[in-house]
Amino acid sequence: xxxxxxxxxxxxxxxxxxxxxxxxxxxxxxxxxxxxxxxxxxxxxxxxxxxxxxxxxxxxxxxxxxxxxxxxxxxxxxxxxxxxxxxxxxxxxxxxxxxxxxxxxxxxxxxxxxxxxxxxxxxxxxxxxxxxxxxxxxxxxxxxxxxxxxxxxxxxxxxxxxxxxxxxxxxxxxxxxxxxxxxxxxxxxxxxxxxxxxxxxxxxxxxxxxxxxxxxxx
Numbered sequence: 001x002x003x004x005x006x007x008x009x010x011x012x013x014x015x016x017x018x019x020x021x022x023x024x025x026x027x028x029x030x031x032x033x034x035x036x037x038x039x040x041x042x043x044x045x046x047x048x049x050x051x052x053x054x055x056x057x058x059x060x061x062x063x064x065x066x067x068x069x070x071x072x073x074x075x076x077x078x079x080x081x082x083x084x085x086x087x088x089x090x091x092x093x094x095x096x097x098x099x100x101x102x103x104x105x106x107x108x109x110x111x112x113x114x115x116x117x118x119x120x121x122x123x124x125x126x127x128x129x130x131x132x133x134x135x136x137x138x139x140x141x142x143x144x145x146x147x148x149x150x151x152x153x154x155x156x157x158x159x160x161x162x163x164x165x166x167x168x169x170x171x172x173x174x175x176x177x178x179x180x181x182x183x184x185x186x187x188x189x190x191x192x193x194x195x196x197x198x199x200x201x202x203x204x205x206x207x208x209x210x211x212x213x214x215x216x217x218x
Contacts, residue, residue, distance in 0.1 A: 008167030
């Protein structure tokens with residue numbers, strides 16, 4: 001039986017892509033670099049903000065010093081505009097409430113910087129819906145490395161056999177499997193059915209209610 005659900009953040013709980021794309025294109029415009037569509041940004045995100053910055057930076061602007069400066073620009077711009085267009089996906093808040101009501105503990109595990117994760121979750125979901133919110137931390141490998149998941153599960157006193165990982169990308173499916181967990185793909189996110197299926201998702205959710213049904217039957 002599932003007692004704990006670990007959720008990815010971007011593309012799973014919140015539709016953040018427009019604000020991420022706007023911040024990225026703003027940085028590109030400042031430097032005269034090519035800009036990208038929202039659809040292109042959907043395939044750049046998922047491995048953390050530093051990797052996103054590397055992906056939208058031209059090949060001749062990727063020295064460590066240049067990337068560090070661009071990361072600072074992006075972070076400042078995104079932090080100032082991270083709530084312009086971002087919103088929870090329909091049905092997500094009700095899903096979390098239903099899981100909590102049935103005694104399932106919910107937590108967030110993201111490649112987004114840890115302090116930013118906490119602020120965003122509290123802004124959109126309030127305090128108390130999630131037992132723990134965990135983002136990327138210095139010295140801890142990002143997803144799909146399972147190190148951070150192990151630490152989070154230890155803090156939650158969660159066992160692999162009763163924990164489900166939910167996300168919208170191959171990175172999330174691999175993260176769950178690398179940690180020995182079943183992994184469910186969210187079809188409403190940034191990547192879609194083909195990528196999630198190819199990554200080996202144990203189940204797919206077309207709507208948030210499908211996650212609740214999976215938890216009830218496993």
